[in-house]
């Protein structure tokens with residue numbers, strides 16, 4: 777199994793996009809399905825932003841200082857996604873804003889994933905060695921094990937608080 781950091785993160789992105797597509801394809805009255813898909817999106821995003829915030833971004837920032845601006849922009853984009861996820865988590869389809877908030881979350885995250893994959897990952901791959909990418913990949917895999925899965929878990933809240941107060 778490859779533990780290359782970029783491969784691992786792209787696999788996460790693929791799962792996230794799949795949940796987005798399924799949500800968008802679900803019929804207007806597929807309430808139960810949409811509720812489950814939103815729960816799935818929330819879990820995937822909570823884990824993914826956690827491992828990028830805790831491992832990928834700080835490592836890259838340290839090893840490739842030229843990419844600092846990209847990293848800072850990414851933290852801000854994660855912060856916006858965190859806020860939307862926190863607001864969406866307690867909602868059900870009965871909430872007037874459920875569908876709209878899920879849609880805005882999807883749009884925001886799609887944009888962020890696209891920037892990472894098309895712009896940022898290529899720069900990171902160019903700047904780091906295969907060994908460095910594998911080492912970061914192993915750290916990402918380890919962080920995934922202990923990552924929060926719901927936004928109200930303490931480690932996820934701490935992340936949000938850090939982002940607001942930093």
Ligand SMILES: [Fe+2]
Nearest residue numbers: 828850888892
């Ligand atoms: Fe990200």
Ligand SMILES: [Fe+2]
Nearest residue numbers: 785828889892
């Ligand atoms: Fe990502």
